[in-house]
Amino acid sequence: MNILALLQERFRQALNPLVADPQPYVEMVRTAQDPRFGDFQANCAMPLVKLFDGKSARDIAALIVSHLDVSDMCDPPEIAGPGFINLRLKDDWVLKQVNVLISDERMGVPRVKTPKHVVVDYSAPNVAKPMHVGHLRSSVIGDSLYRILKFCGHRVTGDNHIGDWGTQFGMIIYGYKHFRDEHAYALDPVGELARLYRLVNQLSDYHELTVKIPQLEQGIDEQLKKIHDTERQISQAPPADKSDKTGIAAEKEIQKSLQKLRTELSDQRKELTASEEKRDKVQNDPVLLAIAKKHPDIAVLSREETAKLHAGNDENKKLWEQFLPRCLEALQQVYDRLGIEFDLTLGESFYQPLLGDVVTDLVKSRIARESEGAICAFIEGNDAPFIIRKGDGAFTYATTDLATIRYRVEVLRSDVILYVVDARQSEHFKLLFETARTWGFKQVDFRHVSFGTILGEDRRPYKTRSGDTIGLESLIDESIARARKIVDDNDNSRERPELDDPTRATVADAVGIGGIKYADLKHNRDSDYVFNWEKMLAMTGDTATYIQYANARIGGILRKGNCDRLSLRKSGATIQFTESTERELVMQILRLASAVDDVLIDYRPHLLANYLFETADKFTRFYNDCPVLSDKIEESVRASRLLLCDLTGRVLELGLHLLGIQPCEKM
């Protein structure tokens, strides 16, 4: 049961006769930050002052309380300070709720009353290039939303909308035709395809850079001139009088523009250096340089290979059919390691036969029309046109997404579609959703579940030192290796180590992969976050390791007490409290339902991650305060505390499972 929601409902009933729209005030009932003020606090009396002429906030609080019926669950409400309403749940009511959980597999999380069919579009890498760290967030956030929605009783379809029809295939086809190493391809096809992709990319970039670098140099010269001119202007102008306000403002203005010019210059220089480095990698390598010279038009020719593939060219289609399953196998290996599954993997190629119809239909419905040779959807209020067919006849990312929507609604019959995609695509999704609604898909709830970037310590997108993207496989390998060291050190520091080698390996897997996932999930998805190995895997602090460890410790306590968990639950023993830390832990356990509900309001898994961290923390405090296995405590207290350990462990395991993180029995 979501207790907060229940209380809010009671407030709604109390507020209904008092205000026209109680909703915003109902939302001001929250969990109290400080247990001294009770369990919940309502702050709605203060903002209501403006609606009640002449009444003080305390008067209004009293009025609300007089309408409020919570006597079954709370002690009499208290009005504090300027008009806060403090609520404390009755101990016997709390105990009744928590004792119900002993036999509740769902740990108090109800199933939704009106299940929806939700399509979750997540991961969606462009295949044929190895997966990199940028693919992590969508996969991890999407997977946890998938699990949570399903657990709450929705019908969920996880769809991996892979990019399997894009320009990267033209590059690989070109590479395969000209540069393939038969032997390497036979041994490791995906490795060889990745090499070909990188090679073609590098050569195309090289030719582009030989044109771009002189332009950059010229840009820098011009910038220097501008800076020089501005400096001269400053030095030649007579200093403004202190009383001359416009003069002073003008001086400031010109200093500011000088500063801006200098920052731009520094960016230009950085870009030039990076470009030169890239170019020199080819320039200084006689073999690469010779290849580059032999393929001056590689970029154009690769694009032509893509166009030929799209036009149905036999040879290219065959190559694509040969490459794709290999690429999918490689992807699958990563998903297997991460423990991420999909119900469907309908890539962009799946929708290709449907695209012509989409365009015809949109033109017929007068949503799209020709503009400068292309066909674009024009949506009222949007300046940017949404291009659905380019001048050369090619369909776009947008066309595919529109066809995908039609399929997901008309064939899959979905009510909600979540797109777990990088925030940088928000403009695309805004236009997509508006076009789809105008097209007739009004009843569908479209959501761009966007997220920020993973940054390195330098606060720039996380890259290797040489500026390459970080491969996901090697990231996972490294995380598991680091986790192994932590597990080894921890176990070796014990008087008598407890874990054998295979157990250590399993734990390192769970900690390594759990650590990567949790570091991502604990942040509000909108924010960028800095990737930091030490912080991510630490045994203490806000990490998966800490939560996994709390759970393993609970298992250890119960084992040490020779307690069979199933029998304990069926023994008829109940939870009671003697210490405040016990009550706090119980209250925390009872908050799981509300944490899960909160995630689904705006699809933010960090609210569950944060909840689990707090739960592990409250458990630690309880355990420091309350002996569980001591023979100095009464039998009923011991049983109660063992039950509390068991419940906490179950909450942690369920919560970790909903985030896609493996618990460990021992650590």
Ligand code: ARG
């Ligand atoms: N493949 C795309 C990319 O890597 C993401 C696709 C997201 N899903 C969608 N329906 N557009 O940018």
